[in-house]
Amino acid sequence: MENFTSYITEATKKNTHMTHIEDKVIYGGVNGTRQAIFALRELRKMLGGEKDGNVSVKWDGAPAIFAGTDPSDGQFFVAKKGIFNKNPKVYKSPADVDADTSGSLALKLKDALKYLPALGIKGVVQGDFLFSKSDIRKKKIKGEKYVTFHPNTIMYAVPAGTPSAKAITSSRMGIVWHTTYKGSTFESMRASYGVDVSKFNKSKNVWSQDAMLRDMTNLTMTKKDTQLVDSYLSQAGVMFNKISGTTLRELERNKQLPQMIETYNNSFVRKGQIIGNTAAHVNGLIRDIQSRFAKTAGQRTTAKGKAAQFAKRDEILKFFSPANKKSLKLMFDLQKIIVLAKLKVINNLNRLSNVNTFVKTRTGYKTTGPEGYVAIDRLGGDAVKIVDRMEFSYNNFSPDILKGWDKPGR
DSSP states (O other): OOOHHHHHHSEESOOSOOEEGGGHHHHSHHHHHHHHHHHHHHHHHHHTTSSOOOOEEEOOOSSEEEEEEOTTTOOEEEEOGGGGSSSOOOBOSHHHHHHHOOHHHHHHHHHHHHHGGGGOOOSEEEEEEEEEGGGOEEEEETTEEEEEEOSSSSEEEEETTSHHHHHHHHOSEEEEEEEEEEOSSTTTOEEEEOOOGGGSOOOTTEEEEEOBOOOGGGOOOOHHHHHHHHHHHHHHHHHHHHSOHHHHHHHHHOSSHHHHHHHHHHHHHHTTOOOOOHHHHHHHHHHHHHHHHHHHHHTOOSHHHHHHHHHHHHHHHTTOOHHHHHHHHHHHHHHHHHHHHHHHHHHHHGGGOSSEEEEEETTEEEEOOOSEEEEEOTTTOOEEEEOOHHHHHHHHHOTTEEOTTOOTTO
């Protein structure tokens, strides 16, 4: 049996997209579903004090930054996710940045290009940009003084006067690193989760952190929470065994339907609605697919174009045999159980945060949890998000929550 440390540090594919752990049921087939349950079981063991392990925080930074040495010429570069295009897009000078970007994004990339070389990065690493000098603010929130930065939806607040606050205020930029890449070309690079920042040079201009949680030895899940998560995982195992492997594999091979299912499920998340009757949810999904293709067919101007859309619809709907509909209902039931276990794990992990997190509303500040946590799936090679989607999606999409880039008085 693998331990949790190896589970989250195995070499993986490029880290440009991460799947929510419950969505492994939709995308991952038999192995992906098993991996989701396994990951939660290992987290429960770790939080229950049964074994050691590491967990990383998903910081709500922007933009994603790649930095290091271009293997083709040995020059330092910074990049966005275009680094993995067929023709890699990297920036090695301010002129390169200006030719491709503008505004605040260009300023952040130029800060990265100016200050990150001092770290002496070997190879290529990926992180999330947290702040430039001009983004740092001193605020009083709920009676406490903080040094804050607000890169995206979540505002991070470090108690004023602490060593971390002093390091932030004296720096020129902040970044949190989470992925290391190795390979002789950008195209061939493989990712491993985690960055050993202890090997970086120190620079007063860069507040450089890794994404790992610290001091987990002091965290132990209560007996009540442990028993509850064990119960959820037991239910998940029973439910998993009821689902047809044929259905799971057929869905895994399908190029369109899993994305349609995720989009339909996300429509509930964005509205803050919990999926109730899962049999009704399957029928609602079918109606949504029919409506989607009817809309696209209506936008076509020729009979041939309309017929092509209806043909695509009919091909997608072939999946919904009585047997597959039964298994899909059970898959949605399994997702609900995985979410219950996940939320209990998240509530315990949130106790470890050493940086306060808030969202800004029109009337003040509201305490929130971190964006979430990340595990790397050793068998499937995908990064898996462990996120309270109801809370973070509400914060992300609600017009009542102000983002870091919003202008005062919006």
